[in-house]
Amino acid sequence: MASTMSRLMLGRTLERICKAVLLLCLVHFLIMMILYFDVYSQRFDIFSRFNNGRGANASRGPHHYYYNYSRPNTTFPSYLPGADQLLPTAKPEANRTRPTPKPIPPCPEVPPGLVGRLLIEFSSQMTMERVQRENPNVTEGGKYTPTDCRPKQKVAIIIPFRHRDHHLKYWLHYLHPILRRQKIDYGIYIINQLGEDTFNRAKLLNVGYTEALKDAEYDCFIFSDVDLIPMDDRNLYHCYDQPRHFAIAMDKFGFRLPYAGYFGGVSGLSKKQFLKINGFPNEYWGWGGEDDDIYNRITLNGMKVSRPDVRIGRYRMIKHERDKHNEPNPQRFNKIQNTKNTMRKDGISSLTYRLASVKKYPLYTNISVEIGKPPPRPIKG
Structure with missing residues (x-):
């Protein structure tokens, strides 16, 4: 009778352990699936926008990125060729407005480079x-x-x-x-x-x-x-x-x-x-x-x-x-x-x-x- 009770208790314990392991496996599986779909959606978004940028509609609408470009000295990832074309502010060279040159100011009444009294002599040879x-x-x-x-x-x-x-x-x-x-x-x-x-x-x-x-x-x-x-x-x-x-x-x-x-x-x-x-x-x-x-x-x-x-x-x-x-x-x-x-x-x-x-x-x-x-x-x- 005692041995029968011991086997029942051991069976229940093993059953609980198996359920716990299965539950952990299920949780782990769900977490992996969530992470997988999240990363996949980001990569798909980046590459789809990159490919669209090379098409006829590349300049339409604003673009959103998953990088923080507001930091000092931040640059685009090296694996994104042509990223300068994706900048929201980038415009074709022909449409850029050249800066207007500053107007030349009037000459001052008293120029700042004057020397004042000068030494004038006529003894040196002049050509x-x-x-x-x-x-x-x-x-x-x-x-x-x-x-x-x-x-x-x-x-x-x-x-x-x-x-x-x-x-x-x-x-x-x-x-x-x-x-x-x-x-x-x-x-x-x-x-x-x-x-x-x-x-x-x-x-x-x-x-x-x-x-x-x-x-x-x-x-x-x-x-x-x-x-x-x-x-x-x-x-x-x-x-x-x-x-x-x-x-x-x-x-x-x-x-x-x-x-x-x-x-x-x-x-x-x-x-x-x-x-x-x-x-x-x-x-x-x-x-x-x-x-x-x-x-x-x-x-x-x-x-x-x-x-x-x-x-x-x-x-x-x-x-x-x-x-x-x-x-x-x-x-x-x-x-x-x-x-x-x-x-x-x-x-x-x-x-x-x-x-x-x-x-x-x-x-x-x-x-x-x-x-x-x-x-x-x-x-x-």
């Missing part, structure tokens, strides 16, 4: 080749335009010239870098008087104004002698509300203005100001007087001469002997007193000359002209 190497950004004809800002004016710098090649090398050596630092949009014009007749500075300046306008739309004109170098780059070479006298303190005058009405050396007028005074006189043959006539024309037309601070308007002159056929004009004092009567008929409106040639060099434009001869002087007595 055109050296000056050209120093100024690679200057284009043919002696022109330059800033690339990082938009200048308000276009400036023509006009130099009356004859037999001054030595001086011209130094002028170009110093002025090109100064003008670039000043953010000036400029062109340099050398007005060369042909022949050996009496020199006429003011008439050459009128020629320079006329010929420069044939080359570009200038609205500001700086008239400079070739032997004068500014000693401070804060002396800005552009036009002002009033006619400008730049060279107010030359070393030859002890860095002082020689007299209140002096307007010689380097000056600047806008196109409007220049036409208002009918340009410069054409009848001052030889040295002296024309700058005083110009000063009279300015004041007689209701304008005032503006000047820089005396500490900024300092200039060094290249020492030289007075040019042959540029002797002092004995009639200059009488002519200065008659400016009011002559300025309407003698000026840019009455200019005549013969243009011989225009040659563009790397650092300047050379304009050679014939301007005629002075009228014969009246015989005394």
